[in-house]
Amino acid sequence: MKPEGWLDDEAELVPDPDAQKPSDWDEDMDGEWEAPMVSNPACESAPGCGEWKRPQIKNPKYKGKWKAPMIDNPEYQVQIRLCTKCDLCPRSNKFVRTVR
Numbered sequence: 001m002k003p004e005g006w007l008d009d010e011a012e013l014v015p016d017p018d019a020q021k022p023s024d025w026d027e028d029m030d031g032e033w034e035a036p037m038v039s040n041p042a043c044e045s046a047p048g049c050g051e052w053k054r055p056q057i058k059n060p061k062y063k064g065k066w067k068a069p070m071i072d073n074p075e076y077q078v079q080i081r082l083c084t085k086c087d088l089c090p091r092s093n094k095f096v097r098t099v100r
Helices: 041-045 090-095
Strands: 013-015 037-039 078-081 096-099
Touching (some): 037 041
Antiparallel strands (some): 013 037, 078 096
16 A cells, blocks of 8 residues: 555656856767756655655565476376387378387
8 A cells, every 4th residue: 555645746756956067068078968867855754755656565475487287197108119110100100009
């Protein structure tokens, strides 16, 4: 839940009102001067400023991504090929023996 008194419309950082452009600043070489950013004084009296995001806490019971456990299947049958021909040969399926 968002804390009471949170300032949604205020920025966390604002340009420093006391900052002055350096005397040797050249607009052509250095570009437009921007004042350094400082903490917003309005945010110091409030619980916070800017967009509020729900804090995330770590789950101490998290064990990582779930994987299905491997269990024995009594219905599984292994097939052993006894043919010496290649796997592409249509006759290779003729000599298949099922082992339990």
